[in-house]
Amino acid sequence: xxxxxxxxxxxxxxxxxxxxxxxxxxxxxxxxxxxxxxxxxxxxxxxxxxxxxxxxxxxxxxxxxxxxxxxxxxxxxxxxxxxxxxxxxxxxxxxxxxxxxxxxxxxxxxxxxxxxxxxxxxxxxxxxxxxxxxxxxxxxxxxxxxxxxxxxxxxxxxxxxxxxxxxxxxxxxxxxxxxxxxxxxxxxxxxxxxxxxxxxxx
Numbered sequence: 359x360x361x362x363x364x365x366x367x368x369x370x371x372x373x374x375x376x377x378x379x380x381x382x383x384x385x386x387x388x389x390x391x392x393x394x395x396x397x398x399x400x401x402x403x404x405x406x407x408x409x410x411x412x413x414x415x416x417x418x419x420x421x422x423x424x425x426x427x428x429x430x431x432x433x434x435x436x437x438x439x440x441x442x443x444x445x446x447x448x449x450x451x452x453x454x455x456x457x458x459x460x461x462x463x464x465x466x467x468x469x470x471x472x473x474x475x476x477x478x479x480x481x482x483x484x485x486x487x488x489x490x491x492x493x494x495x496x497x498x499x500x501x502x503x504x505x506x507x508x509x510x511x512x513x514x515x516x517x518x519x520x521x522x523x524x525x526x527x528x529x530x531x532x533x534x535x536x537x538x539x540x541x542x543x544x545x546x547x548x549x550x551x552x553x554x555x556x557x558x559x560x
Contacts, residue, residue, distance in 0.1 A: 366404050369394065370418055373411045378457060382412055409472050416458055416476050420483050423451050428487055437500045437556050440491055441549070449545045453538065477519070484515045492559070501559045514555055521551055 372393045376385045387408055391401040405411045427444050434440045452459075459476070469477070488511035495501035525544055 362404070366414070367418075369401065369404055369411065370415050374415050374419075377412070377415065378455075381457060382408075387411075412458075412472070413475060413479065417479055419451060419455055419458065420480055423447055424483050424487050428490065431487075431491060431494060434494075436498075437491070437495045440494075441552050441556070444487075444491075445545055445549050445552070448548070449541060452541045452545070456541065481515055481519065484518070485511050488514055495556070495559070501556070505559050510559065514552075517551060517555065518548060521548060 369390070373385070373390050376390060376393060380389075385408065387401055388398055390408075390411065391398045394401070405414065426447050427440070430443045431440055434443070485508070489507040492501055492505065492507040492510055496503055496505070496507070522544070525547065
């Protein structure tokens with residue numbers, strides 16, 4: 359990793375700590391720079407604004423998540439084994455970083471362009487992983503060859519995202535995503551959807 363990349367990583371880590379403690383809206387570029395003991399000018403050299411830092415933080419976490427499950431995919435012996443690892447990693451991400459994923463914006467009628475950008479980032483990452491998972495299932499004889507991995511993965515991502523948005527809307531009144539029970543309930547529902555979906559691909 360080059361020096362510039364290392365400095366970007368340090369900035370993203372500092373921003374994540376502040377987002378976790380104060381939230382995105384209450385965090386400023388000046389505060390992030392102060393935490394790092396650098397000038398605002400130095401911070402702007404690496405990131406043009408707070409939104410870009412936020413997207414970078416989410417991108418970093420999502421990348422770590424899918425690096426984990428993609429590595430596991432290489433040695434997994436069944437679709438079910440991959441599913442259990444995927445759900446476990448995803449639950450840990452939601453428990454640790456729920457404050458990053460714009461829950462309150464997704465239960466509103468029109469999420470901001472920033473939230474849509476983050477949604478697209480997550481969508482593409484899940485697409486790459488799920489299509490690889492489906493290809494492995496086909497190669498291992500657990501999924502029928504007639505299913506196109508990319509098209510099937512795209513459909514599944516939309517199904518899972520729809521589950522997330524609808525479930526959050528239903529829970530909107532007094533909803534606290536940081537509740538461990540709420541997150542575990544959601545992951546249980548996602549596990550049921552994945553089981554039904556993959557059984558249909560056999």
